[in-house]
Amino acid sequence: MSALALRKENSPVSFRPNIIELKALSKHFGKLSVLDDISFKVREKEILAILGSSGSGKSTLLNIISGLLSQDEGTVYISGKSSTSYLGWGKIVYMFQEDRLLPWRTVRDNVAFGLENSQIPKSEWPAKIREVLKLVNLEDFADFWPHQLSGGMRSRVALARSLVAEPQILLMDEPFSKLDAQTRSQLHAELLRIHQLTKMTIVFVTHDVEEAVVLADRVAVFSSRPGRIKEMVDIRMERPRQLTDMGVVRAVQDLRRKI
Template identity: 45%
Template sequence: MSDDAIIDIRSLSLAYERGGQRNVILSNLDLSVARGEFLVIVGESGVGKSTLLRVLIGLARPSSGKVRLATRPGCRTPMALVFQDSRLLPWRKVVDNVAFGLEGSGLSRAERRARAEEMLALVGLAGLGSRWPHQLSGGQRQRVSLARALAVEPDVLLMDEPFSALDSFTREGLQDELQRVQAKTGKTVIFVTHDIDEAVTLADRVVVLAGSPGRVAADIRIDVARPRQRRDAALSEAAAHLRSELSRRSAEL
């Protein structure tokens, strides 16, 4: 494991039995993620993108292989996961949703609330903590979900197609917001998406999963300066290259 890697995956495979049949989802997957890196994973549906996130956070157990983490000593929550839907608790106000993961942390109620308010401000929702989830737009609810994940101070932020259900205008706004938050916090981010334009807008590096079972088919660095302008010709070129690689590698596997 290299000194700058926060995650190192070696020979990871995952299979499960269903109806007497063995289904292999991931096979012999190798992947390292550098500390502070924004890594985006793309690939067709069913190739194992979300499964890989579930393995990383401990919701699924690999059949073989190893995942090594180099998180901070004593880190209470090494990883936090943001889902496609916000999964907010409708009976709790926004600030209490954000503070939910801090319960049992040893922080006082006032300290939990202060951190939740801080995270809401970080994602652009200062002053909205007293609202109920149903009073927010879809984009605002996803910001609350991001604030909740950040509140537990994870070393790695996992994001499973978090903007896919939103309209394009809201989605672009949240992409910009996420880049700003990641630049400010220095968090390592692993982000799953189907959207090639989203991938090149956000990523330092894009990993393509392809095949059945899924494996790493391409590993492409996006060498475009930040802050990024969405209509930049360099991003368009990167997206065209990524689409070509995705099509070619998928056909080969």
């Protein structure tokens, strides 16, 4: 992805403008209060983890940020503008917990799906697809069908499909949770390498404390239902981070005490 490679920037996250701002979001489903007064900001290129137990409203929050679901109260600002749907204009992509690959399409055509709503002219698609498949180490698998892939490879295709239109914001809902520990940590490394090359902001949901500490600049710790932010925790350590690093071990213990 040539444009991706060119956008490499390394100024610290704390100096960057906010790209997402949530103000006092609340959501009910009937009588069930799921999110209560959620406010936070995310800076350009920041990686924010949302950590919380099952049913605490994490997916609901991503659905609202993406505009798939509307909130009852509060406002979502993306680059300072409020709107109800952001997914369509290519700025935000949303990677769901399941990979949602289309079984009747090859790897190449599954990735092409990520371009179908973009402004990118069709003549540029083949080159974009080749570049992004290279980025996720699947360049030799373009003609494979989803059923011929391992779980890790399927996740890579889903990631490639999310990245191919070069979104500014990547929302991920427990994207690697079904993978074994080794594959998951390989994908973490790949995601961080790709993130390094871009200005992309990442907001991801997890209930894996170690995943949050290895990837994130900040962790929003959710309380159980209704979801509220109990604490925002800064993770100030150089990346890549290894699970055996003392700092990582301490941060994991510290976060475990908070959830």
